[in-house]
Amino acid sequence: MTEEKPESSFQMPGNGKGPLAKTPPLVFIFLSLSVVFFLYQIIGSSITYLILGSDIDINAGNVNVTRLIITFAQFMFILVPAVILVMLQDNNIKETFRLKKPKMSVFILAIIGIFVIQPFLQMFMYYQNELIFNLPFGQEFLTRLKEIFDTLEASTEKLVTANSIPEFLMIVIVIAVTPAICEEFLFRGLVFKNFEKIISPGKAIFFTGLLFALFHFHPFNLIPLFILGIYLTLVVYHSGSIYTAIAVHFINNFISALAVYIYGSEMLGSDAASKITGSEQTELLIYGIISFIGFLIIVYLIKKNSAAKSELISGNELQNISSAGNE
Numbered sequence: 404m405t406e407e408k409p410e411s412s413f414q415m416p417g418n419g420k421g422p423l424a425k426t427p428p429l430v431f432i433f434l435s436l437s438v439v440f441f442l443y444q445i446i447g448s449s450i451t452y453l454i455l456g457s458d459i460d461i462n463a464g465n466v467n468v469t470r471l472i473i474t475f476a477q478f479m480f481i482l483v484p485a486v487i488l489v490m491l492q493d494n495n496i497k498e499t500f501r502l503k504k505p506k507m508s509v510f511i512l513a514i515i516g517i518f519v520i521q522p523f524l525q526m527f528m529y530y531q532n533e534l535i536f537n538l539p540f541g542q543e544f545l546t547r548l549k550e551i552f553d554t555l556e557a558s559t560e561k562l563v564t565a566n567s568i569p570e571f572l573m574i575v576i577v578i579a580v581t582p583a584i585c586e587e588f589l590f591r592g593l594v595f596k597n598f599e600k601i602i603s604p605g606k607a608i609f610f611t612g613l614l615f616a617l618f619h620f621h622p623f624n625l626i627p628l629f630i631l632g633i634y635l636t637l638v639v640y641h642s643g644s645i646y647t648a649i650a651v652h653f654i655n656n657f658i659s660a661l662a663v664y665i666y667g668s669e670m671l672g673s674d675a676a677s678k679i680t681g682s683e684q685t686e687l688l689i690y691g692i693i694s695f696i697g698f699l700i701i702v703y704l705i706k707k708n709s710a711a712k713s714e715l716i717s718g719n720e721l722q723n724i725s726s727a728g729n730e
Contacts, residue, residue, distance in 0.1 A: 421493030428597035435488045435593055436618065442480035450476070466561055470577045473562075481585040485593045500592040505644030506710035513638035516701035517651045519694055520634070521658060524627045526691025529679065531626065552623060563663050571664050578660055583653035590615045590632070591639045591648045604711070608636040631655065637702065643710035 423431060451472050455465055489499050497503070535545060563578060565571035590611055598607035615632030616625050635648040679687065 421491050423488070423491040424493040426492065428600045431488075431492060432594050432597050432614075435485070435589075436614065438488065439481055439484050439589060440618075442484055443476055447472070447476035447480055467573070470562060470573060474577050474581050477581045477585040482588050485585075485589040489593055494596065499596045500588055501639060501643060501645040503644050505642035505647045506708065508708045509638065509642040509705050509710060510644075510647050510650070512701055512705045512708065513642060513647050513651050514654065516634065516638075516698060516705070517654050518658075519701055520630070520698045522687075522690040522694035523692075523698060524630070526687050526694070527627060528624075529684075529687060532623070535623075548622065552621065563660060565664050571660070574660055574664075575657060579653050579656035582656060583649045586615070587635070587639075587645055587648045587652055590618075591636055591645050595636055595639065604640055608633060608640060611636045634702075638705060640711055641705050641709040 423434075426434070451469070454468065454472060486496070489496060536542070536549075538545070563574055565574050594614060595607055595611045598610055602610070612629055612632030612635070615635070616628035619628050621628065635652055638651055639645055639648045
C-alpha cells in the first residue's frame, strides 16, 4: 500500500488571490476536465472542419494535415488550459506539475515496468474480447458498439501507418511525444495534485488513473487504460517527478507505433486477436502471467525506493529538530 500522508499535509492552498483559488479541489478537477473536453473535442473538431471542410475522411491527401491538427489541438487545448487553470487556482506551477529531477532508481524501474507489462496487456485484451463477444446476451448492442469503434480505428490506422522513416518520425511526434507531454500535465499534474489535497495518496493515484481511463472514451480499452493510468500516477508519486510519467507514457505509445510500422496495420483492432492459433493462445497466457508477476515485483521495488518515503522521513526529521529547538 502507498504510504498515507498526515491529514494536515493534504491542504496545499495558494495565496488565495487567484479567481479559482477557493474552488473545492473536486469541483476544480471536473471543471478543468470539462473545459479541456469542450476545447479539445468541440473546438478542435470545429477547426478540423474549417480546414478540411466536409471532406473529413482521412485519406492520402489530408492525413498529414490531420496529424498536424491533432498535435496542435493537444498542445493548445490540453496542455495550455491545464497550465492556465493551475495558475488561476493560484497553485505553484513547479510543485503542481512536479517539475524536478526524478529519483533515478525509481525512474529506471518505471521504464523497465512499462516494458514488462506489455505481454500482460496483450493477453488481457485478447481474453477480454473473447469473453465479451461470446456472452449469451447483449450481442446486438456489443456488435453495434464494436462497429462504431472499428470505424474510429480505421481512421486511426491511416494516421499511424507510415511508408517511410520521416513519416514514422512524424507519427511518433503525434501519438507518442505529444500525448506524453499534454496528458501527463493534465492528469499527473492538475488532477493528481488536486486529489492529493483531499484524499490520501493511494486513493488519489486510484482516482487519477480512473479518470485518465474514462477520459479516453474507449470501453474496450478501459481496463488497460486504467492500469496504465494508475501506473503512470504511481511512478510520478514515488519518483517525485512528472518527467518519469512523460518518459513511460512516451515509451508505451512508441511501442505501439513501432509495432504498426514493423508489422503493419493488422496489429490494430480487436480483429487482430482472431488470427491467434491455439498454441499461440497458450504462449500468450504463459507470457501474460509471467509479465504480470514481473510487473508486481517492479511496483514493489518502486514503492521500496520511493522518493515520497524519503521526503516524509526528511520532513519528520526537520520537525523533530524544530521541536527540540523550541524546548
